[in-house]
Amino acid sequence: MLDTATTKLGACPHDCPDTCAMIYSVENGRLTGVRGNPDHPMTRGALCVKVKDFEAHHYNPDRVLYPMRRTGPKGSGQFTRISWEEALSEIHSRFTKVIETHGREAILPYNYLGNEGVVQGLTVGDAFFNKLGASVAEKTFCGSGSSTAWLLTVGPTNGTDPMSFAQSKHIIIWGCNSISTNIHHWHVVKEAQRNGAKVVVIDPYRSRTAKEADWHLMPKPGTDGALAMAMIHCIINGNLIDADYVERHTVGFDALKERAELFTPEYAAEICGVSAEDIRMLAHEYATTRNAAIRPGVAVERSAGGAQALRAIFSLPALTGSWKDPGGGIYQMPLWEFPVHWDRVCRPDWIPEGTRAVNVLQLGAVLNGETDLNPGIHALMVYNANPVSNSAETASIKRGLAREDLFTVVSEHFVTDTARYADILLPATMAAEHDDMMFSWGHFFFTLNEKAIEPPGETVSNAELFRRLAKTFGFTDPQFSMSEAELIEWYLDWDSPKLGGIDMSHFRQHGYYRLNIGDPETRTPHAEGNFPTPSGKCEFFSQAAIDGGNFVAPPFRQMYEAKQGGEPLDPLPGYVPARERPETNPAQAARFPLNIVSPKSHGFLNSQYANEPRKIRIQGEQAILINPADASGRAITEGALVRVYNDRGTFHGQASVTEDVPPGMVVASLGYWHALNRDGAVNVISSSAYGGMGHSPTFSDNLVEVGLAG
Ligand SMILES: Nc1nc2c(c(=O)[nH]1)N[C@H]1C(S)=C(S)[C@@H](COP(=O)(O)OP(=O)(O)OC[C@H]3O[C@@H](n4cnc5c(=O)[nH]c(N)nc54)[C@H](O)[C@@H]3O)O[C@H]1N2
Ligand SMILES: Nc1nc2c(c(=O)[nH]1)N[C@H]1C(S)=C(S)[C@@H](COP(=O)(O)OP(=O)(O)OC[C@H]3O[C@@H](n4cnc5c(=O)[nH]c(N)nc54)[C@H](O)[C@@H]3O)O[C@H]1N2
Ligand code: SF4
Ligand SMILES: [Mo]
Numbered sequence: 001m002l003d004t005a006t007t008k009l010g011a012c013p014h015d016c017p018d019t020c021a022m023i024y025s026v027e028n029g030r031l032t033g034v035r036g037n038p039d040h041p042m043t044r045g046a047l048c049v050k051v052k053d054f055e056a057h058h059y060n061p062d063r064v065l066y067p068m069r070r071t072g073p074k075g076s077g078q079f080t081r082i083s084w085e086e087a088l089s090e091i092h093s094r095f096t097k098v099i100e101t102h103g104r105e106a107i108l109p110y111n112y113l114g115n116e117g118v119v120q121g122l123t124v125g126d127a128f129f130n131k132l133g134a135s136v137a138e139k140t141f142c143g144s145g146s147s148t149a150w151l152l153t154v155g156p157t158n159g160t161d162p163m164s165f166a167q168s169k170h171i172i173i174w175g176c177n178s179i180s181t182n183i184h185h186w187h188v189v190k191e192a193q194r195n196g197a198k199v200v201v202i203d204p205y206r207s208r209t210a211k212e213a214d215w216h217l218m219p220k221p222g223t224d225g226a227l228a229m230a231m232i233h234c235i236i237n238g239n240l241i242d243a244d245y246v247e248r249h250t251v252g253f254d255a256l257k258e259r260a261e262l263f264t265p266e267y268a269a270e271i272c273g274v275s276a277e278d279i280r281m282l283a284h285e286y287a288t289t290r291n292a293a294i295r296p297g298v299a300v301e302r303s304a305g306g307a308q309a310l311r312a313i314f315s316l317p318a319l320t321g322s323w324k325d326p327g328g329g330i331y332q333m334p335l336w337e338f339p340v341h342w343d344r345v346c347r348p349d350w351i352p353e354g355t356r357a358v359n360v361l362q363l364g365a366v367l368n369g370e371t372d373l374n375p376g377i378h379a380l381m382v383y384n385a386n387p388v389s390n391s392a393e394t395a396s397i398k399r400g401l402a403r404e405d406l407f408t409v410v411s412e413h414f415v416t417d418t419a420r421y422a423d424i425l426l427p428a429t430m431a432a433e434h435d436d437m438m439f440s441w442g443h444f445f446f447t448l449n450e451k452a453i454e455p456p457g458e459t460v461s462n463a464e465l466f467r468r469l470a471k472t473f474g475f476t477d478p479q480f481s482m483s484e485a486e487l488i489e490w491y492l493d494w495d496s497p498k499l500g501g502i503d504m505s506h507f508r509q510h511g512y513y514r515l516n517i518g519d520p521e522t523r524t525p526h527a528e529g530n531f532p533t534p535s536g537k538c539e540f541f542s543q544a545a546i547d548g549g550n551f552v553a554p555p556f557r558q559m560y561e562a563k564q565g566g567e568p569l570d571p572l573p574g575y576v577p578a579r580e581r582p583e584t585n586p587a588q589a590a591r592f593p594l595n596i597v598s599p600k601s602h603g604f605l606n607s608q609y610a611n612e613p614r615k616i617r618i619q620g621e622q623a624i625l626i627n628p629a630d631a632s633g634r635a636i637t638e639g640a641l642v643r644v645y646n647d648r649g650t651f652h653g654q655a656s657v658t659e660d661v662p663p664g665m666v667v668a669s670l671g672y673w674h675a676l677n678r679d680g681a682v683n684v685i686s687s688s689a690y691g692g693m694g695h696s697p698t699f700s701d702n703l704v705e706v707g708l709a710g
Contacts, residue, residue: 007024008452009450011512012047013115014608015114015142017440018048019042019445020037020184021036021445021447022037023035024450031432031453040512041445054431057609058433062415063459064415066458074420084460095132095379102378104352105135106378110360110363110385111125112385112390113384117436117437118436118492119462120434122139124383124463128469130348135355140359140361140696141361142298143696144696145696146300146696149694153314153315154526154532160330160334161523164293164327164520165293166327169292170200170292170293171192171193171295172292173201174313176295177203178297179208180600180601181297184443192327200285204219205665208602220271220272220664222578222581223581224313228312230279231279233260233263233283234284241287242321245321263575268575273662287320292325293329294313294330302691303579307693312575318526325524326521328524334442339493341491341492361391361690363391364393364395364396364400365688367380367400379408379409382408382418385418386417389416390606390607390683392699396688401418401421408421408422409423413430417607420675435449435451437488437492445512445513446512548567580703585703592703592704594705598670598700600669602619604671605671610671622653622668623669624653625660625661626657626706627664631655636707641653642706642709643707644666644704646705669682
């Protein structure tokens with residue numbers, strides 16, 4: 001028999017900053033192994049615990065392999081197989097009916113980052129839905145607050161190369177659990193630590209990463225603004241600024257100085273719970289160590305004051321001049337300089353004039369008619385997303401999805417908590433079964449993902465799904481008949497100097513390409529200012545904020561924002577109190593006294609893998625981390641089944657009584673499926689209120705009570 005063993009070059013499709021380069025092994029048409037590409041400078045041959053048995057994920061017997069129609073009540077998860085032809089024709093007739101009866105905007109696409117590729121990812125359905133004239137979904141679950149803060153302060157720059165951290169001597173990891181969420185950067189941090197760097201972690205609880213830090217500071221959730229403003233205060237008042245850098249490359253210093261005046265370490269300590277002495281020491285060490293770098297996580301934005309806190313944090317390296325050092329500055333979502341023709345991908349030019357945007361963080365209220373949307377939503381299509389797990393106020397979302405008059409289409413790998421509500425369920429391919437090109441929000445590499453095996457059953461890639469839908473709806477624009485390979489060729493801006501003159505053959509040979517934007521050992525993009533802001537400087541004071549600056553991240557969503565306009569914002573960074581903290585909301589705290597934070601699970605990728613026994617074994621059952629003082633007052637002992645609740649909902653978990661969390665706070669990680677977890681998970685208690693900027697979520701800004709279940 002012919003030996004057909006071969007390898008293909010892959011890229012991890014997940015919404016993870018690491019965007020690993022992978023190698024698929026295929027034997028006789030079967031995926032037999034997946035490993036990290038050893039040549040890739042960030043991947044370094046290793047995949048994380050979630051993905052290292054990626055082939056088993058592909059062959060999970062629970063996969064949705066055929067189009068299905070719902071047979072049981074909504075939410076029951078009962079389906080029967082139908083043909084693609086039947087599925088497409090039903091979608092066509094139901095969408096058409098909704099348009100005739102309620103208008104085109106009564107259709108809402110709901111997609112997110114289940115897959116992150118340029119072809120198969122967040123924007124895969126935009127061209128189709130814009131052509132159809134559906135409501136534009138504004139998606140702000142991740143990074144919109146931090147991106148607004150970033151754009152206002154330093155503009156759309158990639159900032160510091162994560163690989164440059166190897167040269168840092170002082171590293172602040174601020175609200176980021178790198179060991180779980182950015183492990184390939186953590187290796188670089190460890191290398192710096194071995195070379196003498198001090199690693200400081202700022203996190204309200206002792207995360208895996210905090211446990212490995214040289215110094216762990218624990219502000220209360222949502223109070224980072226006070227801490228960062230106090231650092232600014234100490235740096236300015238202690239005469240630790242780089243006066244020349246400030247003079248030449250910043251605007252608004254005097255206004256910032258005035259704003260920071262109030263934030264003495266003593267004043268900030270009262271708010272954030274970090275001692276004045278520690279704040280002084282942090283500011284002093286940060287400002288006086290050369291090659292001092294900051295890595296803020298996405299988590300910092302998840303409260304009312306999160307984005308304002310980030311503007312203060314983003315102001316720090318311009319005050320101290322640390323942008324001049326290769327291991328200085330800030331590493332924050334470096335996705336801005338990937339040369340992609342996002343206008344071709346998204347086709348904002350096809351959005352009919354005046355089409356409304358609907359923020360899908362509000363999905364529950366929107367579906368339940370609790371907003372002033374007119375017409376309401378009568379058809380919903382969910383792909384690359386699992387709102388019942390990952391959005392906010394999910395009990396309300398479930399009620400909305402149960403509406404008999406709502407027509408819901410879901411494209412999925414599995415019958416997720418959301419898919420259970422589908423009228424039509426469509427089978428989607430996994431990474432090894434389709435072609436894609438990955439950009440990254442955690443390093444400077446483009447990575448090709450080559451199809452390695454044939455799709456199982458009747459699964460289709462997202463791109464193929466929208467080709468089929470476009471054909472069914474009679475859309476004949478050329479891009480709706482382009483293959484994945486053709487789309488990659490057309491989407492990438494090959495003329496950009498950042499692609500250094502390469503073509504697809506480079507990717508076919510090597511699998512990845514590092515953007516041509518300088519060597520990590522010497523790269524200092526802002527040593528001489530050169531900030532891509534309106535003034536060309538780092539803007540402590542932002543006129544753009546006053547003019548209306550709510551940006552929806554990442555960059556390709558700005559096109560929608562440009563159409564929608566922004567809201568006037570504070571021109572300066574500052575401290576904005578959390579919405580739900582005992583100090584700021586005593587009435588609510590009287591009933592629900594505990595702050596809850598819901599970070600990412602080590603063993604899951606958002607809600608993915610949370611249905612797979614091996615990953616559940618690694619991750620454990622839903623745990624509720626609670627301080628012994630809070631546990632004893634409630635008769636909660638280690639391992640007890642507890643319920644966590646507020647007015648928005650209730651979920652259950654196993655108490656883990658630990659000093660890792662301070663009194664007054666509990667931690668429950670994200671991702672658990674309702675159907676596998678006593679009918680609930682953490683987002684039933686999450687508020688859908690926006691944070692301060694970019695309509696960011698407030699997952700770290702919620703009060704709950706915890707009690708014994710039963
Ligand atoms: N409480 C709380 N909530 C949060 C967060 C938090 O920290 N705390 N984090 C927020 C953040 S940062 C994010 S990014 C969001 C993530 O929210 P989501 O993007 O919804 O996250 P995932 O669970 O990764 O993916 C959703 C679904 O996409 C499906 N999928 C994957 N690939 C494909 C594909 O190729 N085709 C199709 N059709 N489907 C596919 C997966 O099976 C999965 O069910 O959650 C947000 N929610
Ligand atoms: N294993 C794993 N990796 C992932 C993901 C996953 O689900 N699982 N998801 C991916 C995605 S979509 C994203 S966006 C990233 C997110 O990655 P991170 O930014 O690391 O996000 P989290 O893990 O949610 O939170 C990180 C830490 O921030 C702390 N935190 C919460 N609120 C606050 C606050 O107000 N202030 C401060 N200072 N700290 C706070 C939490 O306690 C937590 O330890 O991870 C990506 N990588
Ligand atoms: S989830 Fe992240 S760390 Fe894991 S393989 Fe994918 S890109 Fe790499
Ligand atoms: Mo995210």
